[in-house]
Amino acid sequence: MLHEVGLLGATRIAERAIVGPSAGRPGIRVRAVAASTADRAETFRATHGIPVAHPDYRALLADPGIDTDSVSLHNSAHAQWAAEAARAGEDVIVEKALCLGRHELHALRIAALAGGVHVMEVVMTAHHPxxxxxxxxxxxxxxxxxxxxxxxxxxxxxxxxxxxxxxxxxxxxxxxxxxxxxxxxxxxxxxxxxxxxxxxxxxxxxxxxxxxxxxxxxxxxxxxxxxxxxxxxxxxxxxxxxxxxxxxxxxxxxxxxxxxxxxxxxxxxxxxxxxxxxxxxxxxxDQLSRILRTLDQPGAVDCSDAAAERVAVMxxxxxxxxxxxxxxxxx
Incomplete structure (x- = not known):
């Protein structure tokens, strides 16, 4: 299965976590990017050879060619845009921290279940032996x-x-x-x-x-x-x-x-x-390999219990x- 990814954020972490590791890898392609300004998105698109630059985040979420979104914005924006992506029926990859408290977590889980999608916080050091x-x-x-x-x-x-x-x-x-x-x-x-x-x-x-x-x-x-x-x-x-x-x-x-x-x-x-x-x-x-394994699992999965526990303790x-x-x- 090919996952077409949209980047919410033209960021250094998007380069390192998604754009670079996905190059030449089967099963994933970065299709589009949106950023804080249209010019920033276009510069990022041209630099990395991404097919589409959208003028804003909502335009990216409305792109019918995208099935997975990656959110790498500032921490206070993670919950909002992850929830909007989930409600659009798209799987969501969220850079740590997933969100800023239980209230945001609750809303995010509702959105994930309503959209029938995965919402996953990624912590790059996870699962090292x-x-x-x-x-x-x-x-x-x-x-x-x-x-x-x-x-x-x-x-x-x-x-x-x-x-x-x-x-x-x-x-x-x-x-x-x-x-x-x-x-x-x-x-x-x-x-x-x-x-x-x-x-x-x-x-x-x-x-x-x-x-x-x-x-x-x-x-x-x-x-x-x-x-x-x-x-x-x-x-x-x-x-x-x-x-x-x-x-x-x-x-x-x-x-x-x-x-x-x-x-x-x-x-x-x-x-x-x-x-x-x-x-x-x-x-x-390694992280992208784990992401792809999760995305390929059948059925909807909301935010993991481990991520929820981290949010609560923070x-x-x-x-x-x-x-x-x-x-x-x-x-």
């Missing part, structure tokens, strides 16, 4: 009990450049990084029954969070922490602390830029370090911080 290794080590207790997980994610983007620094558009360090963090936790320890916490000085332009610390704490005492930042040197790492050692994953976003082998550095307390190596991969190529972390500011207890 390192997760299975961590799950096995946790279950086997080879290095003792897992006591904590610390994730550090920072993007070196100039202050004031783009929607990331506009809170009204869903910007900020937390929303830019939390999907990677939460998806990794879902794949290793799960998110159920965790108490949330969050903090930021919101010191960026317009009150954007240039840095954000988020926590999940379980009754066992195990804690997962995200240190997120914008306008700092690039960093992407997870560290799992066991009673008998530590396991560190560095540069887990590196395969987005091209073939790169991700490694786990395992450091037990006895000092016998070892490295668990994985074959090099390209995140966006919202709760923000609300916890607002509760703390007003003197109420956390969640």
């Amino acid at each position: 390192w997760r299975a290794v961590i799950r096995t080590l946790i279950a086997s207790r080879e290095w003792g009990e897992l006591t904590g997980i610390r994730s550090r994610i920072a993007f070196d983007v100039p202050v004031g450049s783009g929607y990331r620094f506009v809170p009204e558009l869903g910007g900020g360090a937390f929303l830019d990084t939390a999907s990677y963090w939460l998806q990794a936790l879902q794949a290793t320890v799960g998110l159920a029954k965790a108490t949330v916490g969050g903090h930021s000085d919101f010191s960026g332009p317009g009150g954007a969070d240039l840095d954000f610390t988020a926590t999940l704490t379980w009754l066992s005492g195990r804690r997962a922490t995200l240190d997120a930042a914008l306008a700092e040197p690039h960093r992407a790492e997870h560290e799992f602390t066991f009673t008998g050692g530590r396991i560190r994953l560095n540069n887990f976003l590196r395969p987005a830029a091209g073939p790169f082998p991700v490694n786990l550095v395992i450091a037990p307390q006895d000092g016998r370090h070892r490295v668990a190596s994985f074959e090099q991969s390209v995140s966006y190529d 919202e709760d972390i923000y609300l916890d911080y607002l509760d703390a500011l007003s003197g109420r207890s956390g969640r």
Whole structure:
């Protein structure tokens, strides 16, 4: 089956996640693009050899030759345009974050079910085999009990450049990084029954969070922490602390830029370090393969439970911080 894709957004992420990986691949073709202006869409079309540039997003959604839409707009626009695409009867691929809270999620799910279509949030790091290794080590207790997980994610983007620094558009360090963090936790320890916490000085332009610390704490005492930042040197790492050692994953976003082998550095307390190596991969190529497998599944599928869980936890972390500011207890 050939999927004809329309791009809502003439963006760098659309280039890397859809246009590039789909070139020459059977089963998918980028048919059209729409952007914030008609000129921007036409420039993108000409640059990438896309057949059609539409003057606006609604014109693209009305294109009868499109069956799948890719939404890569600023975060606050994801839910609106994904829902409109779903109501038009088109499958939808949405860049993280899927939406900005339960209210948007509810409306999006209704639209997906009404349209009888798939609506999928894509997190490019999902399903890498390192997760299975961590799950096995946790279950086997080879290095003792897992006591904590610390994730550090920072993007070196100039202050004031783009929607990331506009809170009204869903910007900020937390929303830019939390999907990677939460998806990794879902794949290793799960998110159920965790108490949330969050903090930021919101010191960026317009009150954007240039840095954000988020926590999940379980009754066992195990804690997962995200240190997120914008306008700092690039960093992407997870560290799992066991009673008998530590396991560190560095540069887990590196395969987005091209073939790169991700490694786990395992450091037990006895000092016998070892490295668990994985074959090099390209995140966006792997992601597109997963997208096509989902699109080819028969029957309608609305937003996944995993994506819904991430949306809910992100919202709760923000609300916890607002509760703390007003003197109420956390969640």
